[in-house]
Amino acid sequence: MIFSGIDILFRLFAAHILSDFVFQPNSWVSDRKENKAKSKYLYMHVAVTGLLAYMFMGHYTHIWVPLIISGMHLLVDIIKAYIKNDNLWLFILDQIIHLLVIILCWLGFTEQFGTIFSLINDFSGNSVLWIIILGYILMTIPLSVLITKITQKWSAELNDDTEQSLEDAGKWIGILERILIFTFIIIGQFEIIGFLLAAKSVFRFGDLKDKQDRKRTEYILIGTLLSFSAAIFIGMFVKMMIEG
Numbered sequence: 001m002i003f004s005g006i007d008i009l010f011r012l013f014a015a016h017i018l019s020d021f022v023f024q025p026n027s028w029v030s031d032r033k034e035n036k037a038k039s040k041y042l043y044m045h046v047a048v049t050g051l052l053a054y055m056f057m058g059h060y061t062h063i064w065v066p067l068i069i070s071g072m073h074l075l076v077d078i079i080k081a082y083i084k085n086d087n088l089w090l091f092i093l094d095q096i097i098h099l100l101v102i103i104l105c106w107l108g109f110t111e112q113f114g115t116i117f118s119l120i121n122d123f124s125g126n127s128v129l130w131i132i133i134l135g136y137i138l139m140t141i142p143l144s145v146l147i148t149k150i151t152q153k154w155s156a157e158l159n160d161d162t163e164q165s166l167e168d169a170g171k172w173i174g175i176l177e178r179i180l181i182f183t184f185i186i187i188g189q190f191e192i193i194g195f196l197l198a199a200k201s202v203f204r205f206g207d208l209k210d211k212q213d214r215k216r217t218e219y220i221l222i223g224t225l226l227s228f229s230a231a232i233f234i235g236m237f238v239k240m241m242i243e244g
Helices: 006-022 026-038 040-057 064-081 088-110 113-124 127-139 141-150 169-186 191-205 211-242
Strands: none
Touching (some): 006 040, 006 064, 026 040, 088 113, 127 169, 141 211, 169 211
């Protein structure tokens, strides 16, 4: 199913990226956080957002599209300015809302709401897609919890005075490596998995050379092998299911 006017959508995306990341100085962001809705730079940023959307869209008689995009951008940024906990998840949510507004405006402009609903319906009934989605879900928190439970008894044996790593770093490293392995298996690039394992061995085990680090080395090795094994077995199972 092919959408018409897809170039317009990409142009609007480009305008958003430029306005939000290139033409918005850090001083504007700081002023917005401090002065909230009273910040003059907030409105300057929204004006740039609307202007770039209007210019990049290239259909100058349909001014309602950049007006809606800039108006919703203003609303979202004002709400964000009053939220004290400005973290990664808020940033991601902020960007998702901006992009969804752009997509909805594009669908309205190209009159393709019916097409997107049909596409969603096709995806919802696609068993292969749901098998792959389930596989990716398993690669994240569920396997992290399982591996943590399995290695818990060895974790308790590590000395409390050992140097602490970044908070949750191990969990996110594991999630990312499983997602990569699962993806490589699905697309049939098995040789890259060996490279990934070798690269992790260099970074994770290179500084564990002393005798007193033996327990930590064994603990990391067990966790790594469990993580890789789970990702490989699930990836192979999913690949077998989708290939019939």
